[in-house]
Amino acid sequence: MAELNKYSKTITQDPTQPAAQAMLHAIGMTNDDFKKAQIGICSVGWDGNPCNMHLNGFGHELKGYVNQQADLIGLSFYTIGVSDGISMGTPGMRYSLVSRDVIADSIETNAGAQYYDGIVSIAGCDKNMPGVIMGMARLDRPSIMVYGGTIGAGHYKNQQLDVVSAFEALGQKFAGSISEEDFKGVIESACPGPGACGGMYTANTMASAIEAMGMSLPYSASNPAISEDKKNELKDVAAAIRNLLEKDIKPSDIMTFKAFENAIRIVFVLGGSTNAVMHLIAMAKAIGVKVTLDDFVRLAEITPVLSDFRPSGRYVMEDLHKIGGVPAVMKLLLKEGMLHGDCMTVTGKTIAENLADLSELSDGQDLVYPFSNPIKKTGHIRILYGNIATEGAVAKITGKEGERFEGEAICFDKEQDAIDAMQAKKVKAGNIVVIRYVGPRGAPGMPEMLKPTSVLMGEGLGKDVALITDGRFSGGSHGFVVGHVTPEAQNGGNIALIKDGDKIIIDAVKNTIDVIVSDEILTERRKALQLPELKAKKGVLYKYAKTVASASEGCVTDEF
Numbered sequence: 279m280a281e282l283n284k285y286s287k288t289i290t291q292d293p294t295q296p297a298a299q300a301m302l303h304a305i306g307m308t309n310d311d312f313k314k315a316q317i318g319i320c321s322v323g324w325d326g327n328p329c330n331m332h333l334n335g336f337g338h339e340l341k342g343y344v345n346q347q348a349d350l351i352g353l354s355f356y357t358i359g360v361s362d363g364i365s366m367g368t369p370g371m372r373y374s375l376v377s378r379d380v381i382a383d384s385i386e387t388n389a390g391a392q393y394y395d396g397i398v399s400i401a402g403c404d405k406n407m408p409g410v411i412m413g414m415a416r417l418d419r420p421s422i423m424v425y426g427g428t429i430g431a432g433h434y435k436n437q438q439l440d441v442v443s444a445f446e447a448l449g450q451k452f453a454g455s456i457s458e459e460d461f462k463g464v465i466e467s468a469c470p471g472p473g474a475c476g477g478m479y480t481a482n483t484m485a486s487a488i489e490a491m492g493m494s495l496p497y498s499a500s501n502p503a504i505s506e507d508k509k510n511e512l513k514d515v516a517a518a519i520r521n522l523l524e525k526d527i528k529p530s531d532i533m534t535f536k537a538f539e540n541a542i543r544i545v546f547v548l549g550g551s552t553n554a555v556m557h558l559i560a561m562a563k564a565i566g567v568k569v570t571l572d573d574f575v576r577l578a579e580i581t582p583v584l585s586d587f588r589p590s591g592r593y594v595m596e597d598l599h600k601i602g603g604v605p606a607v608m609k610l611l612l613k614e615g616m617l618h619g620d621c622m623t624v625t626g627k628t629i630a631e632n633l634a635d636l637s638e639l640s641d642g643q644d645l646v647y648p649f650s651n652p653i654k655k656t657g658h659i660r661i662l663y664g665n666i667a668t669e670g671a672v673a674k675i676t677g678k679e680g681e682r683f684e685g686e687a688i689c690f691d692k693e694q695d696a697i698d699a700m701q702a703k704k705v706k707a708g709n710i711v712v713i714r715y716v717g718p719r720g721a722p723g724m725p726e727m728l729k730p731t732s733v734l735m736g737e738g739l740g741k742d743v744a745l746i747t748d749g750r751f752s753g754g755s756h757g758f759v760v761g762h763v764t765p766e767a768q769n770g771g772n773i774a775l776i777k778d779g780d781k782i783i784i785d786a787v788k789n790t791i792d793v794i795v796s797d798e799i800l801t802e803r804r805k806a807l808q809l810p811e812l813k814a815k816k817g818v819l820y821k822y823a824k825t826v827a828s829a830s831e832g833c834v835t836d837e838f
Contacts, residue, residue: 284395316351317397319398320397322400327403336424358380359402379836382564396522419528419529420528421624422495424511425494444465482595486544492540496604542577543577547611574657585598660674663791669830674755675758683744684784688709700730700734735757740756744782748773776795780793
């Protein structure tokens with residue numbers, strides 16, 4: 279039989295560690311417990327966010343199921359999170375991406391110091407998922423991620439709502455197209471209870487990618503937060519972590535390059551968030567696998583968009599759950615030769631073995647289109663290069679926005695200045711809004727520009743105005759938007775040299791993004807450019823600004 283307690287025995291079985299053993303007795307462990315493998319159960323739970331409000335309860339239940347397994351004992355610990363939806367559009371949003379690396383650091387620190395033999399992390403909001411995977415990958419011990427699950431759809435006056443509906447209602451208010459009563463009604467009805475934002479935004483995107491990668495159980499991404507299926511999943515996780523220990527299957531056995539290709543494929547097919555690009559690159563770095571922008575370029579050309587999810591489509595994750603969940607989509611991809619079926623997963627079986635007896639997509643559904651009639655024949659996430667983004671930028675182009683945009687720049691060095699200009703009707707059809715100095719170092723923290731994109735959509739300018747930024751976008755953003763522009767303005771990137779009235783051409787077929795200004799003029803502007811000081815002077819934002827890599831390198835903070 280495999281040695282299950284190969285790490286914790288450093289503490290529990292060493293006679294020269296009496297003080298450590300005394301402290302474990304203090305928490306209620308017995309001498310018999312010292313022989314058991316210790317499973318760290320990390321919850322990213324806190325009361326102040328619907329995505330996370332239920333996770334500590336899941337952790338408590340899971341601990342009970344782990345303790346029922348032979349030779350295992352569960353030990354709970356906790357880490358922080360940031361609500362993107364609550365902090366969006368405020369300076370607090372600068373902490374969102376930072377939280378990913380704090381979460382990873384927390385898991386590595388706690389589980390590493392305590393010598394846990396296995397780790398189960400329960401994650402809910404956007405940055406939670408890549409954060410917990412990065413932390414578990416660094417330690418490379420048997421590990422599973424449990425997704426907290428999606429929220430149910432909100433409803434108001436026969437409209438299906440989610441959190442983006444509330445953001446877009448602000449644009450409608452600016453445009454005068456919504457009454458005060460309906461504005462409040464949307465706000466009060468958009469988010470009906472626990473669970474992560476319902477559309478194919480970053481949380482559901484990353485949960486789906488991680489399931490396709492094999493680091494969570496089948497259906498984890500699509501099981502709703504409040505469902506018997508999610509409760510049953512917790513029972514299955516307890517048995518699965520013991521199986522991983524017994525077989526000594528670690529993240530490095532699962533998170534291979536082919537597994538990352540599976541994850542990227544599912545992101546394209548589901549129409550997922552642009553945030554997946556930087557997160558998957560960062561997760562790959564954590565396990566020692568090289569994934570670059572070129573991999574997204576390559577796979578985008580041979581992978582279609584099949585799923586009609588919000589924000590640009592009609593459906594939410596709860597709807598996918600009803601017709602077969604993420605496994606049914608994966609089964610379709612496997613059948614079409616678009617998944618590596620031989621990749622190992624946290625079940626101890628391969629992708630193909632997991633899917634063999636699972637159901638296909640329900641007949642008559644119109645959420646996931648057939649390969650013969652895709653929503654878009656190639657991937658919606660486009661990696662653009664040009665004199666604005668010499669090291670790359672990331673666009674989310676579903677095709678509904680068109681595939682080329684030409685317009686005049688209107689430039690802002692702060693997100694709020696752009697929103698104020700929109701409210702004052704200074705942003706006109708044909709403009710390309712440039713929001714800069716909001717990158718990983720410039721903000722610092724690379725906040726999401728969901729508020730300005732939602733205002734544009736709400737004002738009815740979504741098809742007539744483009745937006746480019748060295749910040750990033752929520753999975754809830756839609757319209758002609760380009761983010762992750764690198765080099766960022768704070769690092770002297772050419773996005774800092776654009777001036778009002780400059781002509782910009784964005785081409786999502788040729789994958790280019792250029793300001794139509796001569797190299798000589800850009801050189802003269804560079805001579806006059808004075809970069810601002812870092813906005814953060816102390817604390818976690820300052821440390822982040824001093825250590826963070828570019829968006830094209832995953833915004834990791836441990837490569838210096």
